[in-house]
Amino acid sequence: MSVTRPLGFRAAGVPAGIKGAGAKDLAVVVAEDPAVVAAVFTVNRAAAAPVVVSRANLAAGPSGRAVVVNSGCANAGTGTRGMAAAEAMAATTADAVGCDPTDVIVCSTGPIGTYLPEDRVIRGIAEAVAALADDEAAAGAAAEAIMTTDTVPKSTVVAADGFVVGGMAKGAGMVRPDMATMLAVLTTDAVVDAGVLDDALRTAVDRSFHALDIDGCSSTNDTVVVLASGASGVRPEPLEFTGALTAACVHLSEQLAADAEGASRVVVIEVTGAPDEETARVAGRAMADSALVRSAFYGGDPNWGRLLGALGASPVEFDPARFSVWFAGVQVAAEGEPVSYDEPALLEVLAEGNFEVRVDLGAGTAAMPVITTDLTPDYVRFNGERS
Amino acid sequence: MSVTRPLGFRAAGVPAGIKGAGAKDLAVVVAEDPAVVAAVFTVNRAAAAPVVVSRANLAAGPSGRAVVVNSGCANAGTGTRGMAAAEAMAATTADAVGCDPTDVIVCSTGPIGTYLPEDRVIRGIAEAVAALADDEAAAGAAAEAIMTTDTVPKSTVVAADGFVVGGMAKGAGMVRPDMATMLAVLTTDAVVDAGVLDDALRTAVDRSFHALDIDGCSSTNDTVVVLASGASGVRPEPLEFTGALTAACVHLSEQLAADAEGASRVVVIEVTGAPDEETARVAGRAMADSALVRSAFYGGDPNWGRLLGALGASPVEFDPARFSVWFAGVQVAAEGEPVSYDEPALLEVLAEGNFEVRVDLGAGTAAMPVITTDLTPDYVRFNGERS
Numbered sequence: 001m002s003v004t005r006p007l008g009f010r011a012a013g014v015p016a017g018i019k020g021a022g023a024k025d026l027a028v029v030v031a032e033d034p035a036v037v038a039a040v041f042t043v044n045r046a047a048a049a050p051v052v053v054s055r056a057n058l059a060a061g062p063s064g065r066a067v068v069v070n071s072g073c074a075n076a077g078t079g080t081r082g083m084a085a086a087e088a089m090a091a092t093t094a095d096a097v098g099c100d101p102t103d104v105i106v107c108s109t110g111p112i113g114t115y116l117p118e119d120r121v122i123r124g125i126a127e128a129v130a131a132l133a134d135d136e137a138a139a140g141a142a143a144e145a146i147m148t149t150d151t152v153p154k155s156t157v158v159a160a161d162g163f164v165v166g167g168m169a170k171g172a173g174m175v176r177p178d179m180a181t182m183l184a185v186l187t188t189d190a191v192v193d194a195g196v197l198d199d200a201l202r203t204a205v206d207r208s209f210h211a212l213d214i215d216g217c218s219s220t221n222d223t224v225v226v227l228a229s230g231a232s233g234v235r236p237e238p239l240e241f242t243g244a245l246t247a248a249c250v251h252l253s254e255q256l257a258a259d260a261e262g263a264s265r266v267v268v269i270e271v272t273g274a275p276d277e278e279t280a281r282v283a284g285r286a287m288a289d290s291a292l293v294r295s296a297f298y299g300g301d302p303n304w305g306r307l308l309g310a311l312g313a314s315p316v317e318f319d320p321a322r323f324s325v326w327f328a329g330v331q332v333a334a335e336g337e338p339v340s341y342d343e344p345a346l347l348e349v350l351a352e353g354n355f356e357v358r359v360d361l362g363a364g365t366a367a368m369p370v371i372t373t374d375l376t377p378d379y380v381r382f383n384g385e386r387s
Numbered sequence: 388m389s390v391t392r393p394l395g396f397r398a399a400g401v402p403a404g405i406k407g408a409g410a411k412d413l414a415v416v417v418a419e420d421p422a423v424v425a426a427v428f429t430v431n432r433a434a435a436a437p438v439v440v441s442r443a444n445l446a447a448g449p450s451g452r453a454v455v456v457n458s459g460c461a462n463a464g465t466g467t468r469g470m471a472a473a474e475a476m477a478a479t480t481a482d483a484v485g486c487d488p489t490d491v492i493v494c495s496t497g498p499i500g501t502y503l504p505e506d507r508v509i510r511g512i513a514e515a516v517a518a519l520a521d522d523e524a525a526a527g528a529a530a531e532a533i534m535t536t537d538t539v540p541k542s543t544v545v546a547a548d549g550f551v552v553g554g555m556a557k558g559a560g561m562v563r564p565d566m567a568t569m570l571a572v573l574t575t576d577a578v579v580d581a582g583v584l585d586d587a588l589r590t591a592v593d594r595s596f597h598a599l600d601i602d603g604c605s606s607t608n609d610t611v612v613v614l615a616s617g618a619s620g621v622r623p624e625p626l627e628f629t630g631a632l633t634a635a636c637v638h639l640s641e642q643l644a645a646d647a648e649g650a651s652r653v654v655v656i657e658v659t660g661a662p663d664e665e666t667a668r669v670a671g672r673a674m675a676d677s678a679l680v681r682s683a684f685y686g687g688d689p690n691w692g693r694l695l696g697a698l699g700a701s702p703v704e705f706d707p708a709r710f711s712v713w714f715a716g717v718q719v720a721a722e723g724e725p726v727s728y729d730e731p732a733l734l735e736v737l738a739e740g741n742f743e744v745r746v747d748l749g750a751g752t753a754a755m756p757v758i759t760t761d762l763t764p765d766y767v768r769f770n771g772e773r774s
Contacts, residue, residue: 046699046707046723077695079708079724112692113725220696291678291762292770299771305499308464309607312433320433321466336433337466338500374771375678377764383679384686384761 002155004139005166006189008032008229010132013145016124018072018110018117024145026124027069029185030097030132035227037064038198039105040205042222048076049086050106051221057090060102062194067185067225068093068128069107069146070121071170074181076220077113085116092122096129105225109148109170109181112220143168146183149382154255160244162234163190169252171259181221182209184252189232190241200242201226208249211371212257224249257371262379266354267297268369273324275364279316283361284370286314294375300350302327307359308336322362328355335362389542391526392553393576395419395616397519400532403511405459405497405504411532413511414456416572417484417519422614424451425585426492427592429609435463436473437493438608444477447489449581454572454612455480455515456494456533457508458557461568463607464500472503479509483516492612496535496557496568499607530555533570536769541642547631549621550577556639558646568608569596571639576619577628587629588613595636598758599644611636644758649766653741654684655756660711662751666703670748671757673701681762687737689714694746695723709749715742722749 016026143153171182274280290310530540558569661667677697691712
């Protein structure tokens with residue numbers, strides 16, 4: 001049911017002809033009554049037109065009625081013509097739903113640098129709004145319509161004490177340095193004030209999508225939006241609500257990682273012994289960003305020298321003589337030097353699939369995980385194809 | 388002849404048993420008389436033991452007699468035991484040549500995180516010094532002995548007005564984010580003061596190896612060293628000498644790019660219209676560092692949206708509405724929007740091999756090229772193998 005499971009929401013997903021071949025490519029999620037809205041947008045300087053429009057609409061007030069999403073075209077790198085198209089998406093949705101254009105959040109995802117087929121999108125919005133429903137099929141169609149290179153739709157439902165959080169997301173290969181778009185639309189029937197909703201979303205994103213390396217080096221279109229209908233009549237404690245929203249975001253981000261383009265494994269790099277969380281995060285990213293490190297992950301090779309080399313080349317200040325590394329719980333380097341371990345046994349474990357790498361900086365007590373994937377020949381083949 | 392072509396130098400390359408299978412893995416280059424020395428080392432925080440020792444030796448004075456290089460082991464991530472091994476390499480070479488240990492520059496290249504087989508290296512140094520010669524075979528053996536994943540040895544000779552610059556280098560797949568080691572040993576018989584030699588080397592590296600993205604994100608072992616014997620008796624103007632040294636370094640760096648691990652093309656990203664050269668360089672690197680951009684290069688895909696996305700996610704401040712892109716001289720984006728062009732004709736050109744991409748920021752007159760390669764399935768396969 002995902003986004004339609006919380007009370008007060010309807011959804012639809014239809015083929016508007018952007019992707020072609022009858023594929024669903026336009027989704028609308030609508031709150032029956034004005035909902036409280038919060039969103040986190042990409043920090044990319046080349047933000048797409050829909051992001052610019054949505055930011056402005058949200059700035060007009062934390063109240064909203066609808067989210068409209070198209071796949072098949074990012075509407076990024078499209079100048080003033082792209083801005084007009086994004087504004088038209090908001091206006092058309094607002095007309096159909098019966099609200100102000102500023103009550104609409106607009107999202108687009110797909111290739112950058114091509115213009116949106118505006119007529120088809122406008123027609124698609126009308127069809128989608130006509131098809132709005134609160135059943136499982138409608139929510140499923142919406143989750144399907146926002147997919148691009150995703151191999152499966154992603155959705156979640158977190159039932160808490162008297163209220164529910166639902167969500168859908170798209171994204172594959174979104175782990176840095178891929179920078180493919182990730183979108184997530186979350187709904188809840190909890191009664192939540194705008195300030196609490198915004199704080200909760202930022203915390204939830206920080207602990208979920210953020211660990212996937214999205215906001216620091218995000219694509220032109222990344223957006224996470226949440227609408228709170230209040231229809232349950234239950235007003236949870238902020239901490240309780242944040243916990244439920246975080247659980248939903250973590251569940252969605254795990255589905256994103258598992259569906260990364262061409263990846264054969266998900267690898268969590270946990271940096272420990274850092275002076276602070278930010279240093280741990282920067283260190284984890286520096287290692288997760290290295291093509292050489294991620295190629296070694298592909299080979300199931302506990303090559304800690306590549307981790308050391310990648311970290312040494314980053315801005316992180318650390319003492320190489322205090323650098324220790326574990327692969328799947330087995331220590332392979334201690335205080336900057338190799339240690340003996342049962343290599344055949346470890347290789348067998350790493351060959352099995354996903355694994356965890358712990359890197360200790362020996363400089364404090366802060367820790368932070370970064371979720372990444374291996375770099376595979378399939379990834380390159382996939383991303384080398386013309387889209 | 389490379390390093391032995393300038394007057395006053397001998398060289399040797401022998402198998403010391405580090406790599407095994409009888410492969411040459413130890414090289415020595417010796418100046419007959421004390422030479423003027425300058426070097427540029429890695430900025431990696433986890434600098435290898437030989438780099439630490441060489442830096443200290445150079446700090447003792449810009450005079451030297453020998454460079455000793457082993458391949459098959461980087462002697463990085465090896466702690467105090469590694470430091471002792473690097474010091475032993477300098478001391479053994481000094482003993483054999485008849486100079487002070489501080490007159491020796493030590494270089495190592497190969498996998499990180501394994502200890503050097505010290506006994507074999509010591510024996511190899513003795514054998515190499517005994518085999519020193521100034522002929523072509525000796526210079527070729529030295530260039531071969533410093534190879535790791537290189538498929539061909541790299542050497543250069545630049546004959547200038549009354550003096551000669553020679554050089555050899557190793558490095559393959561050294562383009563960021565690979566961070567594999569690059570080493571270069573240059574010799575000249577020009578009469579050059581220490582200050583001029585140091586300035587000339589920094590300029591030469593900046594215009595050659597630097598454009599390959601080495602110093603900003605360099606490996607644990609990167610070293611470029613030059614010895615000036617003065618044996619020609621000719622003292623060129625600093626500008627003339629810098630030109631010859633730069634030509635030698637550019638020639639070597641071109642050979643490095645062409646031999647990048649698993650790459651199928653060399654792509655030069657020329658950033659133009661930048662407010663200053665540093666901004667142009669940072670912008671070029673941000674795009675060259677993107678796995679998604681380099682996968683598109685592999686596919687011969689003029690996907691300018693990925694360039695925009697990668698740049699937008701970087702720290703470079705630019706106006707996406709002034710972003711223009713040319714592939715192989717054909718404009719594909721103007722002022723942040725797509726433009727029409729003869730796509731089949733361009734795809735045919737890009738399919739042929741190496742090409743140039745120009746990205747204009749529309750914000751000034753500064754320009755800077757960055758040399759990169761495509762990311763290929765072979766790269767991942769190669770770097771996923773356990774070494």
